[in-house]
Amino acid sequence: MEKDDTGIRSDTGSKWRETFHVRGRFLTAIAIRIESERPDANFFVALDEKIKTNANLLIGAPIVLDLEAVPGFVDGTLLQNLIDAIRSRGLLLFGVQNASAEQRTVAEKAGLIPVLIGRDAPTHKVRAEASGPMRSVKRLENKVIRRHIRSGQMVVAERGDLTIIGSVASGAEVVASGNIHIYGTLRGRAIAGADGDENARIFCNKLEAELLAVAGLFKTSETIDPDLRSRNVQVFLEDETLRIERFL
Amino acid sequence: MTQLKAKAPLGKVIVITSGKGGVGKTTSAAAIAAALAKRGHKTVVIDFDVGLRNLDMIMGCERRVVFDFINVIQGEARLKQALIHDKRVETLWILPTSQTRDKDALTEEGVEKVLNELKEQFDYIICDSPAGIERGAQLAMYFADEAVVVTNPEVSSVRDSDRVLGLLASKTKRAEEEGTEVEAHVLLTRHDQRRIDAGEMMTVEDVLEILAVPLLGVIPESTAILRASNVGMPVVLDEPSAASRSYEAAVSRLLGEEVDPRAEREKKPGLFSRLFGASA
Numbered sequence: 020m021e022k023d024d025t026g027i028r029s030d031t032g033s034k035w036r037e038t039f040h041v042r043g044r045f046l047t048a049i050a051i052r053i054e055s056e057r058p059d060a061n062f063f064v065a066l067d068e069k070i071k072t073n074a075n076l077l078i079g080a081p082i083v084l085d086l087e088a089v090p091g092f093v094d095g096t097l098l099q100n101l102i103d104a105i106r107s108r109g110l111l112l113f114g115v116q117n118a119s120a121e122q123r124t125v126a127e128k129a130g131l132i133p134v135l136i137g138r139d140a141p142t143h144k145v146r147a148e149a150s151g152p153m154r155s156v157k158r159l160e161n162k163v164i165r166r167h168i169r170s171g172q173m174v175v176a177e178r179g180d181l182t183i184i185g186s187v188a189s190g191a192e193v194v195a196s197g198n199i200h201i202y203g204t205l206r207g208r209a210i211a212g213a214d215g216d217e218n219a220r221i222f223c224n225k226l227e228a229e230l231l232a233v234a235g236l237f238k239t240s241e242t243i244d245p246d247l248r249s250r251n252v253q254v255f256l257e258d259e260t261l262r263i264e265r266f267l
Numbered sequence: 268m269t270q271l272k273a274k275a276p277l278g279k280v281i282v283i284t285s286g287k288g289g290v291g292k293t294t295s296a297a298a299i300a301a302a303l304a305k306r307g308h309k310t311v312v313i314d315f316d317v318g319l320r321n322l323d324m325i326m327g328c329e330r331r332v333v334f335d336f337i338n339v340i341q342g343e344a345r346l347k348q349a350l351i352h353d354k355r356v357e358t359l360w361i362l363p364t365s366q367t368r369d370k371d372a373l374t375e376e377g378v379e380k381v382l383n384e385l386k387e388q389f390d391y392i393i394c395d396s397p398a399g400i401e402r403g404a405q406l407a408m409y410f411a412d413e414a415v416v417v418t419n420p421e422v423s424s425v426r427d428s429d430r431v432l433g434l435l436a437s438k439t440k441r442a443e444e445e446g447t448e449v450e451a452h453v454l455l456t457r458h459d460q461r462r463i464d465a466g467e468m469m470t471v472e473d474v475l476e477i478l479a480v481p482l483l484g485v486i487p488e489s490t491a492i493l494r495a496s497n498v499g500m501p502v503v504l505d506e507p508s509a510a511s512r513s514y515e516a517a518v519s520r521l522l523g524e525e526v527d528p529r530a531e532r533e534k535k536p537g538l539f540s541r542l543f544g545a546s547a
Contacts, residue, residue: 185479
């Protein structure tokens, strides 16, 4: 599973006279990456297990089905069964990504939207390399925020590091393509390396996070070692796992 | 004291808000308005909770409502006709809301016009916000100079308050047009030391660490508040109680006065009250 960020939220201010207004929306979705061409009982046992351990992350979150690893999975009935099974577990499956033309036809019939603009986390090396030279063209723009990030707020540094001089509340989200530094308590969600930079890190004075993610790999509060709670830590990727380390 | 300033500066708009419902917004709005008025400041308290209309009951003037805030906004009545003069405090007025309309009856222009008119006449304009973060609540905070965020010491209330503090920093006239922030304070209500000691509620320190705004006061959970509400009496106008002392201290801080914390500290319940159940 990966995290996947698509688009940028832009708030156009409050004018309630209009009957509607158009807003960009930064949507965080969860991708379920299918690795087996014939999802069997084992797959569903594993899925149930995942839902049990990460309930607050998965239930209610928008979810896309990633079919990149299974180009041969084109059987309409099987795919429909899989979609039904995922939805019956209370997951809000809405889209499909990395689908072949055939897969897309089946998915669209099942009411899924093909997601084309998603940037994938770099579990696939090829993709990370391909986007490398592209990224160097962009100018680096670091962002420094000198206030608390309140519940419901979201701060994004699209092209660089994000430094927060203040705390990040529970229910708030900070996202950066580079590193995230928090000189305060991190109680909300922090997503570093949002474009897939595996060298990105998260630093915070006090760890109380709901979610930590670097380049698509994440940990939720339930899977964070309780001994690391309330500590000053750094979070980084090592051998494809997310590590949290205390500063001494 | 009220007639002191000949050309008084414009009145200050203070919104009483919280996000979560049932935390004590209206009770606090009534108490703060009455306490300000008692000190001689010409004060009006406005009910923004269109359709529910609780403030006039807490203020004990529900039978005197003829015209309301919505009538004024829609040009069906003049402000003077809708303002209700409190019978207990000379400098206190109430602008009730409508029970038959809904929040769509509030318009940004209408609210601004009424508030501007009130600012000329009053020292303090207290806006009692509805719960939630929808239009009614956003309009109640939009023109505020200061905000009192009413919070109970429990996690969902604190989180909602944090959300509201975020809105105060971005969705207000001050933030959008002047680039300044609304000065926000936390008022902790329904504080119950026994439940905190039992680990059922958050401590004051925990709440302040999360919200990171100055504390205006701590109001104890109290039967005095319930009794006062039931008879339509702002708690500070009722007989002295721990709750009324706490509101008075909070208002002193709101006015920028130093308050000796000992003056408002809850009395430790003696053996007698512990045996027979404390009634604050």
